[in-house]
Amino acid sequence: MKAAIIGYGKMGREIERILAERGHETALIIDTDNAAELDAAHLAGIDVAIEFTTPQTAYDNIRTCLEAGTAVVSGTTGWTERLPELEELCRRRDGAMFYASNYCLGVNLLFRLNRELAAMIERLGAAYDVRIEEIHHTQKKDAPSGTAITLAEGVIGNLSAKKSWVNHAPGIECAAHRIDSPADAAPDQLVIGSLREGSVPGTHTVAYESEDDLLELRHTIKNRRTLALGAVVAAEFLCGRKGVYGMEDLMK
Incomplete structure (x- = not known):
């Protein structure tokens, strides 16, 4: 699986480690210093993007991924009053997205x-x-x-x-x-x-x-690893699928 990491703080770095442990490739990392590179050109060839950023940026990040045809997993909280808009966009574009407020x-x-x-x-x-x-x-x-x-x-x-x-x-x-x-x-x-x-x-x-x-x-929660692992497992689950998913789907 070729993954993009959007948000390279403590969670992003833990996600990168777990991706490597599970045999996946981190092909793109987006953070504040290269936010302009989150576009269709840079997302080309990416199987799944994993997004952990801020309430102010999450909506636009996820929308960009969906409009580029890239499956996206997000765990950013504090913005979800607009989540239904993105779910509708995902269905309309026959895309794939996975959202959970907590991946543990x-x-x-x-x-x-x-x-x-x-x-x-x-x-x-x-x-x-x-x-x-x-x-x-x-x-x-x-x-x-x-x-x-x-x-x-x-x-x-x-x-x-x-x-x-x-x-x-x-x-x-x-x-x-x-x-x-x-x-x-x-x-x-x-x-x-x-x-x-x-x-x-x-x-x-x-x-x-x-x-x-x-x-x-x-x-x-004892450490962030459990959250990062859950996000990577969600990305593995989402890879190749279409539609809107959450932890209830993964747990089934």
Whole structure:
């Protein structure tokens, strides 16, 4: 597989290492200093582009790949209100794209467990409130994380007591990392607390609490390798396919 890496930060370098380990060729690397080279001419012959950049650049990067006829895998978060536009473009051009907010297998198992737990609580009519906490490194540019938003959507889609989510801004002081609902949060709002600390790759907690007990689902990423490996596996999956895919398709 001939791959392009779009975004050559820590994730991009880890992706490059894993591509080499799995016998693939990194034929093109695009970063801020050569962003103008992301065009059809440079993408010619590329099987799959793997895009991890910024919320400000992701849309244009992915669109360029699709318009050039290049399959693209993206894990950039913080911009996905425009994702449906690119999915439609992909289908219209008979292209291929794969998007996930998190490429770690364990996180995607967490997504499923969270949806099922919310649905069970709904069926039982149990009086549990829900909150989400996400902790990431200080270099992360968006808040809440895409993973936290996906978790929130899993709750909102299955628990009628929650209608929307609200973010408690990064940098807040919380004893023992405990995120409580801000005073102005409505009862039907799901609070996502965001903390930015050191070099933490990512910790996500979904807490279901009643007057009598506390039930928590938590996932902690130990290093970026698990995310990079998932992105490369997604690229392998996408190579030769047409259509729009995500981690649910890969896990099947």
